[in-house]
Amino acid sequence: MHLRPAALSLFIVSIGASCSLAQLAPSQTDALSKLQASQNAAACSPTDASSCAQAAAKLMPLILGDSPMIENLRRLTDEIGGRVTGTPEMAKAVEWGVTGFRAAGVDVHTEKYTLPVTWKEGATRLTITSPPASNSQLRAVSEGWGPSTPRDGIEALVIDIGTGSDPDFARAGNLKGAILLVHSEIGSTWADLFNEYMRPPGIIARAAQEGAAAILWTGARERLLLYRHTNSLAGQIDKIPQALLAREDALKLARMVAADPGKVRVRLSMPNEIGGPIAQENVVGEIHGYEKPDEVVVLGAHLDSWELGSGALDNGCNAALVIEAARAVKATGLLPKRTIRFILFTGEEQGTIGSFAYVKSHTAELDKIRGVVIFDSGSGRFPGYSLGGRRDTEAGLAQILKPLGTWNVNQHTADASFGTDNFDFLLEGVPTFVANNEIANYLANYHAASDTFDKVDQRELKINTVIAALTAWGIAERAEPIGKRLTRAELDTLVKETGLDQQMRLLGYWEQWQSGTRGRKP
Numbered sequence: 230m231h232l233r234p235a236a237l238s239l240f241i242v243s244i245g246a247s248c249s250l251a252q253l254a255p256s257q258t259d260a261l262s263k264l265q266a267s268q269n270a271a272a273c274s275p276t277d278a279s280s281c282a283q284a285a286a287k288l289m290p291l292i293l294g295d296s297p298m299i300e301n302l303r304r305l306t307d308e309i310g311g312r313v314t315g316t317p318e319m320a321k322a323v324e325w326g327v328t329g330f331r332a333a334g335v336d337v338h339t340e341k342y343t344l345p346v347t348w349k350e351g352a353t354r355l356t357i358t359s360p361p362a363s364n365s366q367l368r369a370v371s372e373g374w375g376p377s378t379p380r381d382g383i384e385a386l387v388i389d390i391g392t393g394s395d396p397d398f399a400r401a402g403n404l405k406g407a408i409l410l411v412h413s414e415i416g417s418t419w420a421d422l423f424n425e426y427m428r429p430p431g432i433i434a435r436a437a438q439e440g441a442a443a444i445l446w447t448g449a450r451e452r453l454l455l456y457r458h459t460n461s462l463a464g465q466i467d468k469i470p471q472a473l474l475a476r477e478d479a480l481k482l483a484r485m486v487a488a489d490p491g492k493v494r495v496r497l498s499m500p501n502e503i504g505g506p507i508a509q510e511n512v513v514g515e516i517h518g519y520e521k522p523d524e525v526v527v528l529g530a531h532l533d534s535w536e537l538g539s540g541a542l543d544n545g546c547n548a549a550l551v552i553e554a555a556r557a558v559k560a561t562g563l564l565p566k567r568t569i570r571f572i573l574f575t576g577e578e579q580g581t582i583g584s585f586a587y588v589k590s591h592t593a594e595l596d597k598i599r600g601v602v603i604f605d606s607g608s609g610r611f612p613g614y615s616l617g618g619r620r621d622t623e624a625g626l627a628q629i630l631k632p633l634g635t636w637n638v639n640q641h642t643a644d645a646s647f648g649t650d651n652f653d654f655l656l657e658g659v660p661t662f663v664a665n666n667e668i669a670n671y672l673a674n675y676h677a678a679s680d681t682f683d684k685v686d687q688r689e690l691k692i693n694t695v696i697a698a699l700t701a702w703g704i705a706e707r708a709e710p711i712g713k714r715l716t717r718a719e720l721d722t723l724v725k726e727t728g729l730d731q732q733m734r735l736l737g738y739w740e741q742w743q744s745g746t747r748g749r750k751p
């Protein structure tokens with residue numbers, strides 16, 4: 230998962246001429262020629278102002294040359310495959326992560342937390358029972374963390390609820406016992422994906438309140454592509470059964486309902502297997518700082534995925550990136566001033582449960598977490614980071630990434646949103662940096678059977694790994710923290726200014742934020 234708000238407040242960072250970091254000669258525009266030219270540069274030293282440029286020169290050949298990253302990713306996606314948190318595949322993926330850090334020579338451990346519920350889809354079936362149709366089977370999958378239907382399924386009238394707006398509901402009349410069909414637009418942008426998560430909570434609440442039996446969501450991707458969507462973002466089983474229909478089948482059903490209003494009935498059977506609670510783990514690799522070892526920079530990505538495909542774009546490629554960044558930093562032979570933690574979070578797809586657990590168990594340390602860098606948007610080109618609603622970290626970040634100046638990676642945005650593992654760090658006031666990759670083929674394969682190894686852009690992934698490693702290194706290496714920890718009062722302003730307050734209300738986090746059970750205490 231990775232959601233971005235519809236209205237991005239884009240701003241371009243201007244790189245100040247007063248930057249203290251050494252610049253590479255402007256004539257060296259090619260990354261490889263840059264690194265070759267600087268191979269013999271002196272090692273980073275604690276007092277060396279050009280630390281980032283020298284680190285970049287060492288990181289580039291390690292990452293852009295032969296490396297184990299792509300083979301690591303192949304093993305994760307092809308051999309382990311989809312890895313839903315709480316399943317045996319997730320446990321194998323955790324072992325993959327531990328093995329990867331160990332092979333990189335990086336200290337590694339796992340940290341346990343409790344996943345409240347386990348979930349597995351059963352044999353979902355959706356059949357038109359009336360009027361008789363020669364092609365009565367519709368292609369559908371259960372919503373992730375959706376409840377199970379009764380043993381024989383639910384047989385009910387289908388009511389087309391349009392897009393689920395207030396007028397749509399008012400027009401629809403009595404919904405008691407009915408199965409609702411909700412329309413959607415085809416998604417192609419980050420804003421579309423954001424709206425796919427922001428729209429359903431209101432519809433589900435109203436459907437449940439009016440006694441509807443289930444909801445059928447029209448797929449937002451064409452060509453019969455099924456994908457795992459979840460509307461339950463706290464690891465709990467959702468209020469009413471929901472299935473995602475192949476777009477073409479949903480549109481056929483809508484035409485049938487329009488032709489025969491009040492007559493079309495379906496049977497929805499979703500024998501989902503629900504269990505738990507169960508202990509799960511985040512994987513933590515660590516390179517200790519030599520000067521301020523108790524101050525920490527986190528470079529993270531979620532390791533879990535949905536299971537229709539093998540979770541390559543979301544988010545296997547970036548899990549592999551985190552391990553590779555750790556390997557490369559270690560292999561430079563340089564030690565960072567501050568500690569760098571390379572974290573593979575789990576439980577992300579159920580509502581950033583693993584990273585929330587991490588924040589809770591490291592509360593005493595949050596004053597000393599200097600930055601959290603997250604990659605969770607596939608392998609598209611990287612133009613910059615989302616800075617989580619703040620601008621005070623912008624100048625420092627521009628300095629850090631300056632050695633990559635010709636790559637044009639300093640276009641950062643000041644938006645803040647729910648949707649990936651920076652969320653609970655952000656709400657605690659810790660500076661966060663979420664990679665704003667271009668969408669590339671991410672949405673076309675989102676949570677779908679087609680999210681497989683072959684979709685990953687290996688060249689961009691390697692380039693993104695250099696950027697990730699340098700970012701973590703630079704935040705760890707700066708003389709001063711890149712940004713302060715925000716106070717509750719500052720965070721209250723931030724959530725209002727960014728619209729994060731509206732997101733939290735829609736998604737059901739507002740009460741927790743207000744009461745102080747989530748985020749920095751009032």
Ligand SMILES: [Zn+2]
Binds near residue numbers: 606
């Ligand atoms: Zn993701």
